[in-house]
Amino acid sequence: MSLIVQKYGGSSVADKEKVFNVAKRIVETYKNGNSVVVVVSAQGDTTDDLIEKAAEISKHPSKREMDMLLSTGEQISISLLAMAIHELGYPAVSLTGWQVGMETDSQYSKSRIKRVEASRIKKELDHNNIVVVAGFQGINKYEDITTLGRGGSDTSAVALAAALHADLCEIYTDVDGVYTADPRIVKNAKKMDEVSFDEMLELASLGAGVLHNRSVEMSRKYNVKMCVRNSMNDHEGTIVKEGKKMERMVVKGVAHDLDVARIALVNIEDEPGAAFKVFSLMAKHNVDVDIILQSIGRENKKDISFTVKKSSLDVAKKILEENQDLLGYDEVKVREDVAKVSIVGAGMVNNPGVAAKMFEALYDAGINIHMISTSEIKVSVLISSANVEKAVNAIHDKFELGK
Numbered sequence: 211m212s213l214i215v216q217k218y219g220g221s222s223v224a225d226k227e228k229v230f231n232v233a234k235r236i237v238e239t240y241k242n243g244n245s246v247v248v249v250v251s252a253q254g255d256t257t258d259d260l261i262e263k264a265a266e267i268s269k270h271p272s273k274r275e276m277d278m279l280l281s282t283g284e285q286i287s288i289s290l291l292a293m294a295i296h297e298l299g300y301p302a303v304s305l306t307g308w309q310v311g312m313e314t315d316s317q318y319s320k321s322r323i324k325r326v327e328a329s330r331i332k333k334e335l336d337h338n339n340i341v342v343v344a345g346f347q348g349i350n351k352y353e354d355i356t357t358l359g360r361g362g363s364d365t366s367a368v369a370l371a372a373a374l375h376a377d378l379c380e381i382y383t384d385v386d387g388v389y390t391a392d393p394r395i396v397k398n399a400k401k402m403d404e405v406s407f408d409e410m411l412e413l414a415s416l417g418a419g420v421l422h423n424r425s426v427e428m429s430r431k432y433n434v435k436m437c438v439r440n441s442m443n444d445h446e447g448t449i450v451k452e453g454k455k456m457e458r459m460v461v462k463g464v465a466h467d468l469d470v471a472r473i474a475l476v477n478i479e480d481e482p483g484a485a486f487k488v489f490s491l492m493a494k495h496n497v498d499v500d501i502i503l504q505s506i507g508r509e510n511k512k513d514i515s516f517t518v519k520k521s522s523l524d525v526a527k528k529i530l531e532e533n534q535d536l537l538g539y540d541e542v543k544v545r546e547d548v549a550k551v552s553i554v555g556a557g558m559v560n561n562p563g564v565a566a567k568m569f570e571a572l573y574d575a576g577i578n579i580h581m582i583s584t585s586e587i588k589v590s591v592l593i594s595s596a597n598v599e600k601a602v603n604a605i606h607d608k609f610e611l612g613k
């Protein structure tokens with residue numbers, strides 16, 4: 211007998227038919243002799259609709275009250291799903307985040323899980339119940355409801371799988387698994403059978419969009435075997451697990467991210483501490499910096515450019531402008547019409563030819579590169595956002611990922 215955690219995304223439980231479809235899948239797993247814990251997201255666009263409702267009342271709603279509001283979406287889906295399982299003649303009980311002891315820190319709207327107490331779930335499993343848990347939500351030390359950030363139900367599922375030492379954590383969604391590129395823009399994108407935690411982490415954080423990246427971080431940390439599957443068919447899906455060390459470099463996928471903006475500081479003093487001052491200011495204000503580029507100095511001046519998320523651009527710009535005297539630059543230039551395109555695969559660092567091949571694909575497509583960054587597992591370039599589709603397809607073809 212195995213313990214299986216299944217997570218169903220909002221699109222998989224969007225309406226009555228889909229709720230019953232999911233209930234049937236759960237019952238199948240249960241009938242095969244497994245203990246089943248299910249984590250669900252809010253139905254369809256519920257979370258977005260709730261955010262809109264709040265906006266009708268307040269421009270800057272209290273974060274505590276926002277979490278109180280958004281957590282209701284998942285409370286609807288768990289109760290409906292438990293009822294559907296009852297209709298099929300099987301025992302199920304729905305539980306909220308606080309009922310399962312999902313303890314988080316106190317940062318409303320983006321809280322992190324600290325501990326899962328889980329005794330209630332264990333008790334329900336001992337009574338042979340299918341346990342249906344609200345994703346995305348937890349409780350903090352003030353006994354207030356918190357939420358884990360958009361898409362956070364994946365992370366709830368992995369946290370439960372880790373706490374319960376589950377044999378498998380299945381993430382059900384509306385696509386067949388993790389693809390070599392976004393299938394909406396690359397026609398011959400292929401579903402991967404397997405991907406390592408490290409590769410998945412890069413693909414998730416680079417904007418592949420199938421998994422909440424904190425869920426991958428957590429599954430790597432606790433070695434939770436995870437699988438991404440389609441809730442509407444029986445295809446195998448993609449298994450995410452510990453990767454084997456490989457000598458040979460294999461490019462696994464091409465990710466793209468449109469949530470990027472570039473900031474350039476022109477003519478900053480070319481002296482020790484210049485970069486330190488800029489990036490410590492960013493860190494102090496929680497601005498995540500990604501690609502960094504510094505030009506060669508000339509006449510005691512240099513340029514420093516870097517990328518941030520679009521949502522952080524205003525804050526970053528304001529901080530830089532307020533500190534112009536301290537930093538001593540001439541001008542801040544920003545660009546929002548940029549995007550990051552990356553190739554991901556273990557062993558990148560020992561294969562300089564791989565980066566060259568990616569640049570060649572872009573050259574052949576006539577696409578200019580603004581910035582480059584490399585790591586052990588990826589090569590990223592910043593290009594103009596108008597070229598994203600062309601770039602991703604050119605790179606995908608060059609590495610023959612569709613074959």
Ligand code: ASP
Nearest residue numbers: 251257346360361362363
């Ligand atoms: N319902 C939440 C959201 O829409 C959490 C999730 O779907 O994972 O972001």
Ligand code: MG
Nearest residue numbers: 219220361364
């Ligand atoms: Mg999701």
